[in-house]
Amino acid sequence: MSDTTIANSRVLETRALPKKFFGRVQLLPKGAGMRLWLRLIVEMQLVRYLSALLPFVAIPLMSRDLALPVTQAPLAMLVVIAFVEMKVLRLSKAGRARAVGEDEAARRLDALAFRARAALRQIAARHGIAAGELRLVVEQSELARIAPLTLVSVQCDQPAPRLLSLDAQDRAILAVLFDAALSERDLLAVNHREDRYIRDIAQEARAVSAHARLAAVLEKRGAGA
Incomplete structure (x- = not known):
């Protein structure tokens, strides 16, 4: 640096x-x-969040019937982001x-x-x-x-x-x-x-x-x- x-x-x-x-x-x-x-791009938190939410973008494009339920599931989006950040990209205490x-x-x-x-x-x-x-x-x-x-x-x-x-x-x-x-x-x-x-x-x-x-x-x- x-x-x-x-x-x-x-x-x-x-x-x-x-x-x-x-x-x-x-x-x-x-x-x-x-x-x-x-x-360096992976290090950007916003990019990681958007990447984790890609399935919520892809599913409505593949199925119109699932479009409304998926786009109205903010809790599921938060769960996915938390899982990727805490379990995939970081280690547990153990x-x-x-x-x-x-x-x-x-x-x-x-x-x-x-x-x-x-x-x-x-x-x-x-x-x-x-x-x-x-x-x-x-x-x-x-x-x-x-x-x-x-x-x-x-x-x-x-x-x-x-x-x-x-x-x-x-x-x-x-x-x-x-x-x-x-x-x-x-x-x-x-x-x-x-x-x-x-x-x-x-x-x-x-x-x-x-x-x-x-x-x-x-x-x-x-x-x-």
Whole structure:
């Protein structure tokens, strides 16, 4: 999540940290493929509601005798929407508990925190940030049984709450957050278990070593040359 990857960058503006996105703003990613656009469309609540109600549109077209009863059944429509939202697209409390064991969940969160802080130190060094606190915010959609949708942003509180502009190298650093050992789906299982879909990992900028800052300076010089 950065002005380099989001077309409607005004949605990145914030007055408080951590900045949340799901259910609050509509995202328009730059250069997104069809699969990502379809996944974002599924995230729109109105679209899901209308999709669930398609049978109530199709049945009257196929049978005139059923047209009036179907169109005058608002309670049935609410039941269908609730079933799709709560049973099809989300897990029950028991299902969330079975998603992953407690010990494995703790291991996955520790791995995420370790990777996140390492990435934040590199990004702080590259951007010359020496004061304040950087946060790596990982937000996931709570919808289950479909492809996970994960939003990653670097947020900082100095000189005011904001989302950091991330170039290609920054995004490459963040790409190591997930791999075969810790996938987006692995993290989503933990989030389902705890019913918590945003992870906020902080790193003090002053804790970044001088060696890391020097390495970032030399890297930029090498790239410029």
